[in-house]
Amino acid sequence: MGAQPHESGPRSLFIGLVLAKLWNPFAHARISISMSGQPLISVRDLCKYFRTFHRREGLWGGIQNLFVREYQTVRAVDRISFEIEPGEMVGYIGPNGAGKSTTIKMLTGILVPSSGVMLANGFVPWKQRASYVKTIGVVFGQRTQLWWDIAVVESFKLLRRIYGVSQRDFDERMELFHQVLGISDYLNTPVRKLSLGERMRCDLAAALLHNPPILFLDEPTIGLDVVAKDHIRKFLHAINQRYRTTVLLTTHDMDDIEELCRRIMIIDHGQLLYDGPLHELKQRLLRTKQIKFALRGSEAASLLGAALSAEGLESEKVDEMTYRVRFDRTRISTAELIRKILAAGDIRDLLIEDEPIEEIIKRIYAGEAVKEVSAGAPLPS
């Protein structure tokens, strides 16, 4: 997978031009002056505990539950700290129930933390909520802030009034969304009749109507098809590039992260397991790579097999002439292995691949890689 996510196709160029034309460089003047040199979002020792009622099982348990209640404290978010600079695009990942959404809800001022400090865009979200939320946009992928039974444009008009956006700015923004997101075709359609992809575009437009410097996205690509996902990613990338909009997004789709984010934060059981550049995570955790090779003749297979088993490796047959070998980079370098393969047989083609990011994340979630991530183990050479 390429590390450079943005393709400069004609469409992106067009988006860029439109954005440049419509962008008002003074829109964030207040913010950029007050926040210069400081992180846009800073979170220190943030905690959120929920008291939940522990239910006993079975009929007898159910009867007991009526009289004696046992409560448990769940640490949804447990002392997490991070900072986000203006213009950053950060991926926030973790398994279900890890505390992602709770963090987002605290960052958007919906929930009040149990303890900890948070400053976002110069505001304490839960204390100055009403003024703060005017500077953020939020999209919850599984819900919509649009009016279900009514034409999309009505929701936009409502949001315009709520956020106090002037008619001129509103018209300008709508023009932008028409061109970049292509939402003009269904502005007069009730939300319930939109496809998920169309709805998500409208939701994004709604979240950005008041030109917020910060955008929080909770699973923005959930349930979308490949084309719709791609569209959303391109739009987010363009917004980030042109407006320097700071984006924090949670997702389960690693392609979102790889295409959009340089930095990722991994949370599990309410604790931050990793916070840093995506490529560094890969470097740290990419122990195995794989080499796929295609042979010219079948007689080379046995020779190769012997050469690999001398190194303690085994090749798998992918199809008639193609084989695959997985290896640990700490034990044998890629260059050396290739040299051995080339020496052993008549090779027609060769492909070196990293372990997919999903596999790495899976290992982290499973608890295997926790030590390496958090202890900052030395990078393999």
Add this chain to the structure above:
Amino acid sequence: MSLRNALIVYRKELTDSLRDRRTLISMVVVPILIMPVMSIGIGALMIEVVGKAQEEIPKVMILGGDRSPRALADLMALKGVQVVPSTGDYRQQISDKKIRAAVDLPSEFDKSLEDGRVEVVKIYNYAGDLKSGFAADKLETSLHDYSDHTVKQRLEAHKLPADLVTPFKVQKENVAPPEKVSGAAIGGFLPYFVIILCVTGAMYPAIDLTAGEKERGTIETILCSPVSRTHLVFGKFLMVLTAALCTAVLAIISMGVSFRAAKAWMASAIATGRGGADNPLNFSIGIKAIGAVFFMVLPLAVFFSATLLAIALFAKSYKEAQSYLSPLIILVVLPAIAGVLPGVELNAKLAMIPVLSTSLVCKEIVSGTFHWSYIGLIFLSSCIYAAAALFIAVKLFQREDVLFRT
């Protein structure tokens, strides 16, 4: 700025509700339809029952009366009843509605009268049965007339004046205004319906705007908007109040129109000989009384709206909210019914009970009595309850353990 956001929310919820069929049904269709159905239904039933009962010539049976030809002849000559031969078990036949009543003349009744012996004439009827009552009434009137006739004859025989046994006469006269008479009977139900419809009209939007929002998962997106939670709950509250008042006003208007129509219809029915002699709907409720009822219901509607909103907010889902609110309906219906019951009189203690006091005072207003001190006291107490309920609803909306109950 402060109220502006609440009004934006209100406008949004109102637009939303007007597109929702369930809200429209409970808010508009039910109050408009229930009143004509009720009044015309009651009217039609009365014409039907009274008319039939009067049309039918009831069969009566004369028991005994041997060797009393004069008394028998008098009864036989009675119009409006059909005398059938005395056979079988008269009690059973009355129960089976084969005959409507029976009269038992003692033997040699004529002779007893001549001799001045006081005998007992028994009338058998089936209490509670309208037709049996009519028949028994006819028999009783006839016997009373016969008794009066006998007295007159006796007095004449002794050459005494006819009014000897009538030292004075008693006359009852009604001083209550015409509304009062009807108000006590049917008008008393007006506030009852207004109160009940106020609750049912508010119930659906109250659930939809809180638990419904939670169920759809839109509560988070709303809480992300720069509208403060107080304004949010105010906007929602205004919507629920609108539904409550809309239902109540439509019910009042519909009742006025349909009562007028039903009254005219019954009057024509009576004029053409169908139906009873009295028009049960022959009353009118003044504009002043309707205005006053509305004024008294206003704080009650605020109280209901805020209470329903607060309770529904606590629920996680639509279904849960419904199961919380159904018992509440009974809590409202009971005092409202108690207010309609005859004999329950307004006093200072009852004036403090939220729904009951309004029901009682509205009953009085409708019957034309305006106790201004009670009206003031009840309005004030209702306002206090309403303010308390609204305060609780606003406070609950600030609590995240209520908003995000797991």
